[in-house]
Amino acid sequence: MRFELPPSVRKLVAARNELKAHFSEIDLHFTFDGNLVGDLGEAVASELFALKLTGRSNEGIDGYAPDGRSVQVKASGTARGAAFRLVETKADHLLFFHFNYDECFGEVIYNGPEEPIRKSLPVFRTGQRSVSATTFRRLNENVNAADRLPMQSQEEI
Structure with missing residues (x-):
């Protein structure tokens, strides 16, 4: 699901693109x-999904949806995916965004429960592990509509 930033x-992004063009040689x-x-990612999620953000004080939870679900937000400006650290606290829900800075749009790659994403991670004790964008997309196809956070209309942003 694509959306305007x-x-x-x-x-x-426009300032970044201006710098990129200026130094292209x-x-x-x-x-x-x-x-x-x-x-x-968190700023966009708060506007698109009306999240109440927690700031940096809550490890593993970036905000709360209007219905009370805890939410972790992941974002990437590359096609690779997102990294996860081993943390005690698990969120109820996960949003993963891809930002295309060159064309100034974003895409919701995953909007669903966090658990299936966590289960796709290899077992690890330290450091971090990544989930590929392909895995996010595949698991997103299996999310029931009732389990997704509703997106606010673009006019409300």
Whole structure:
């Protein structure tokens, strides 16, 4: 499910794209990564799905849906997927976004319970493990409509 990035994010992306074009002969990419991508994901999720964000105080839970479900948000600006750390707290729900910064749109790759994603991870004790975008897409196909968070209309954003 594709959506337009919110106006504030589009401004940031436009500035990034301007830098990328200006330095194109030097082959600088100005990729969004790390905490910025995660923060963008949470900001977009709060607007698209009316999440009440928790800030950095809750490990494993980024916010709460209007119906009370705890939600973890993952985001990527690449086609690879998302990384997970081993944490005690598990969220009820997971949202995974892909951001296409060149064309200024986002896509909801996964909107469903967190448990099937966690079950797809290899067993690990330390560090982090990744779930591929292909796995997110495959598992998203099996999510019942009633288990998805409803998206706010673009006019409400």
